[in-house]
């Protein structure tokens with residue numbers, strides 16, 4: 695099944711501003727990044743996918759449904775996390791998410807149960823009876839995610855889910871989105887102006903610029919491998935670097951990784967030998983890929 699398909703999709707506001715121009719994409723289920731600079735047309739596309747906005751011309755299908763004629767059926771299967779704060783500060787997270795569950799048609803008990811479940815998934819179970827007004831920004835973002843999950847959708851549309859979060863909060867939110875996508879088998883469209891961020895968790899990417907398609911493809915097809923090996927061990931990184939140096943390999947440290955130039959087939963063996971000799975737990979040893987961001991180096995998409 696195709697997750698999202700658009701054909702020559704165009705949206706103009708008031709006949710003057712062209713937010714989307716002739717956009718044709720076809721995306722398979724999975725975690726999909728929708729990236730573009732501010733004003734590129736991401737929110738407009740999301741609203742069209744939800745059936746909240748009608749396209750000026752062209753066609754669109756979501757989960758094989760047409761949101762322009764069947765918006766209710768689309769919304770029953772799609773969860774939406776809006777960009778801006780849509781929360782009620784006086785309510786507890788449990789009350790708020792239950793309320794939205796009721797609005798989406800769930801009976802009272804089921805709504806309450808699903809709300810607890812959704813809040814558990816986003817890590818707010820313990821704090822669900824506290825008023826949202828007292829929550830941190832990260833917790834508020836997670837309540838917004840929980841309300842999008844409450845009716846057990848097949849697809850989540852997340853508009854700038856990491857907005858306002860510090861780096862640690864962003865990492866936590868991305869990890870949560872990735873877990874929802876992989877463990878629960880829900881497809882996710884993550885909308886962001888931060889390409890480097892979504893690239894980390896997405897299976898495929900739609901990049902738009904001023905309403906036009908720059909590229910739509912699987913992440914793996916967008917990147918090529920480099921001649922650098924990335925090695926990750928959970929401890930002993932410095933020790934390993936020193937041992938590799940003794941074996942004639944120059945390792946460069948990059949955060950929790952060691953980057954080693956791939957000289958020949960023996961490079962793998964030498965790294966594995968060093969790891970085994972030091973008895974270190976190896977997490978990862980693979981050939982590094984170019985970052986997708988490098989493809990758009992001349993564009994206005996923000997890199998992180």
Ligand SMILES: Nc1ncnc2c1ncn2[C@@H]1O[C@H](COP(=O)(O)OP(=O)(O)OP(=O)(O)O)[C@@H](O)[C@H]1O
Pocket residue numbers: 707708711712713730731732733734735736737738739887
């Ligand atoms: N209701 C509207 N009326 C007129 N112009 C609009 C309206 N909504 C959006 N636009 C314009 O359409 C273009 C695309 O906006 P859109 O919000 O879809 O972009 P975006 O990529 O989501 O950006 P952002 O992340 O800043 O929201 C922009 O030029 C914006 O100013």
